[in-house]
Amino acid sequence: MRILLVEDDQRIRQDITTALEAAGFVVDAEANGEEGWYLGDTETYAAAILDLGLPGMDGLTVLKRWRAEGRDFPVLVLTARGAWTERVEGIDAGADDYLPKPFRMEELVARLRAIIRRSGGQANPVVIVGETELDTRQMRLSVRGVPVSLSPQEYRLVAYLMLHKGRVVPQQELSEHLQSVHFERESNAVEVLVGRVRRKLPVALIETRRGFGYIVNEPDGSS
Amino acid sequence: MRILLVEDDQRIRQDITTALEAAGFVVDAEANGEEGWYLGDTETYAAAILDLGLPGMDGLTVLKRWRAEGRDFPVLVLTARGAWTERVEGIDAGADDYLPKPFRMEELVARLRAIIRRSGGQANPVVIVGETELDTRQMRLSVRGVPVSLSPQEYRLVAYLMLHKGRVVPQQELSEHLQSVHFERESNAVEVLVGRVRRKLPVALIETRRGFGYIVNEPDGSS
DNA sequence: TCGGGTCTGTCAGCGTTTTGTCATTTTCAA
DNA sequence: TTGAAAATGACAAAACGCTGACAGACCCGA
Numbered sequence: 119m120r121i122l123l124v125e126d127d128q129r130i131r132q133d134i135t136t137a138l139e140a141a142g143f144v145v146d147a148e149a150n151g152e153e154g155w156y157l158g159d160t161e162t163y164a165a166a167i168l169d170l171g172l173p174g175m176d177g178l179t180v181l182k183r184w185r186a187e188g189r190d191f192p193v194l195v196l197t198a199r200g201a202w203t204e205r206v207e208g209i210d211a212g213a214d215d216y217l218p219k220p221f222r223m224e225e226l227v228a229r230l231r232a233i234i235r236r237s238g239g240q241a242n243p244v245v246i247v248g249e250t251e252l253d254t255r256q257m258r259l260s261v262r263g264v265p266v267s268l269s270p271q272e273y274r275l276v277a278y279l280m281l282h283k284g285r286v287v288p289q290q291e292l293s294e295h296l297q298s299v300h301f302e303r304e305s306n307a308v309e310v311l312v313g314r315v316r317r318k319l320p321v322a323l324i325e326t327r328r329g330f331g332y333i334v335n336e337p338d339g340s341s
Numbered sequence: 342m343r344i345l346l347v348e349d350d351q352r353i354r355q356d357i358t359t360a361l362e363a364a365g366f367v368v369d370a371e372a373n374g375e376e377g378w379y380l381g382d383t384e385t386y387a388a389a390i391l392d393l394g395l396p397g398m399d400g401l402t403v404l405k406r407w408r409a410e411g412r413d414f415p416v417l418v419l420t421a422r423g424a425w426t427e428r429v430e431g432i433d434a435g436a437d438d439y440l441p442k443p444f445r446m447e448e449l450v451a452r453l454r455a456i457i458r459r460s461g462g463q464a465n466p467v468v469i470v471g472e473t474e475l476d477t478r479q480m481r482l483s484v485r486g487v488p489v490s491l492s493p494q495e496y497r498l499v500a501y502l503m504l505h506k507g508r509v510v511p512q513q514e515l516s517e518h519l520q521s522v523h524f525e526r527e528s529n530a531v532e533v534l535v536g537r538v539r540r541k542l543p544v545a546l547i548e549t550r551r552g553f554g555y556i557v558n559e560p561d562g563s564s
Numbered sequence: 565t566c567g568g569g570t571c572t573g574t575c576a577g578c579g580t581t582t583t584g585t586c587a588t589t590t591t592c593a594a
Numbered sequence: 595t596t597g598a599a600a601a602t603g604a605c606a607a608a609a610c611g612c613t614g615a616c617a618g619a620c621c622c623g624a
Contacts, residue, residue: 215383224514232384257509257553269582270552307584309600314583316601328592328599492571530573532611537572539612551581551610 121230122166123147124154124180125196126173130219134167137223138230142243142254144281151175158184158191165234167226169196170208178211185212192233194226245280248337250323252280261320271296272315275308279324279334288331344453345389346370347377347403348419349396353442357390360446361453363497365468365477365504374398381407381414388457390449391436392419401434408435415456417449450478468503471560473546475503484543494519495538498531502547502557511554 121143125131128149135145146161148154151172158166158180166184170177181193195213208216214233217226243255249262259266259276268276278295279287293308312324312332325333344366348354351372358368369384371377374395381389381403389407393400404416415437437456440449468475472485482489482499491499501518502510512531519531535547535555548556 216379222517255508256556256558257550271583273553305584306586306600310584310602313601313603326592326600494572528573529575529611533573533613536612549611 119164119234120144120146120162122154122158122161122163124151124158124166124172124177125149125169126151126171127169130169133223134226137227139278139281140254141227142245142252142277142281143230149173151177151180155180155183158189159187163191165192165194165230165237167194167196167230168213171198178207181208181211181213192237194230194233196221245283247280247283247323247334249321250280250319252277264320266318268315268318271311272318275311276315276323276334279332283334283336286327286331286333292332343367343369343384343386345377345381345384345386347374347381347389347395347400348372348392349374349394350392353392356446357449360450363477363480363500364450365475365500366453367504372396374400374403378403378406381412382410386414388415388417388453388460390417390419390453394421404434404436415460417453417456419444454478468506470503470506470546470557472544473503473542475500487543489541491538491541494534495541498534499538499546499557502555506557506559509550509554509556515555 119142121138123131123134123138123145125134125147126149131147131149135147138145143164146157146163148157149172151174153174154168154172155175168177168181172180177195181195184193192214193212195208195216197208197216197218214237215229217229243253245252245254251260251263252258253260254277257273257277259268259273274296275292278292289308293305296308296311312326316322316324323334325335327333344361346354346357346361346368348357348370349372354370354372358370361368366387369380369386371380372395374397376397377391377395378398391400391404395403400418404418407416416435418436418439420439420441437459438452440452467477474483474486475481476483477500480496480500482491482496497519498515501515516528516531519534535549539545539547546557548558550556
């Protein structure tokens, strides 16, 4: 389930991204209005979260343009507290819901799931690859119905790979995503982690693409 | 069971929210009439509690608009003491019941349950997980039919987890929800509380997901 | 008003798990 | 074949959650 997030505040963007990923979504986060618009115009998303008041291109404009071009994925608009006008405009422009700042992350996730569900998409918290099942609500991984006990870091690794299944994920992206504050090039932390996970799994889930990164794929899938 | 509460008085809103949550409802509380209307129009609620005399948009108008657009969830109207006219108008506008201020919280909850039941929705006050039973009406937890004596805080913890069963609840969410006015980073209050509850329960109900939070789950482990 | 009991948050200590690093070996693609 | 990339085993520091003890706040009955 892929979500587009357009929000200029670096801090908020990070927080939301983290929360959504924890909730099992895949997030494309973008700070700039124009770029956000372009992404929404060219990629396929289950929903978008749009902050009004963006650099580059105003949020409302972004939304109107999408709608004008027939992009109909649900959009959740973030507004400043009490800015009632913004909300009205947002709704008029084709927003599906709005959320006044500040908000609680749980609420954001709940609302997002709501508009996705309403739009016909299903905000399924479960990802399945072969015999492996990832339940993002329970934060649990199981193989053939048997839960696998993973440490937080291990879980995050698997979750990230599974949510991005079918795509080669570079080591650097992983190590950045595991939010360890280390960019240390000379660290094989990810490799070690992958090893640990593999030892715990009864099936070969994570494939190595030597020189590129790791990938989780459907069993029959070839690249 | 999700309830929409539209009430401008901050104090009353808080009280009702607390009472309803204690009773096992999930509450969206809103102070502004217009925002309340929007929520009721776009979200799905089991019922709404509506104060007349709101800023933004008058309560009666909100109600009429909902009904005009076919929203038929039951609505409980709060009226000022002796404002007989309001009641008549409220009923005419499509309210299912009214409650004159001031009122007792228990009465509010009872009436709310009544209109929900009448409307076909089931306001089930009982949550069952394995051998554990949470009766939100009596605010009582029992295991194998034997009541467990819990302190208020302990009860809230268990209730919250049980009402969110099948989902990992982060410690932070818990500590926020227990409305302790502390955002204190380094506080192990939740851990202590969990420990106390566990000691009182004859069964393993609360599972720890190290690094993530706590979860209450059906014994077999499917959500 | 006093005294005992309960509730709740803090703290320090403890054992366990987790995680990054390092040295070394293995593997693979060019 | 060969050198870089990845896997592995071992290790130690750090993180995490649990527990018992404690003290202030609060409630209630005498």
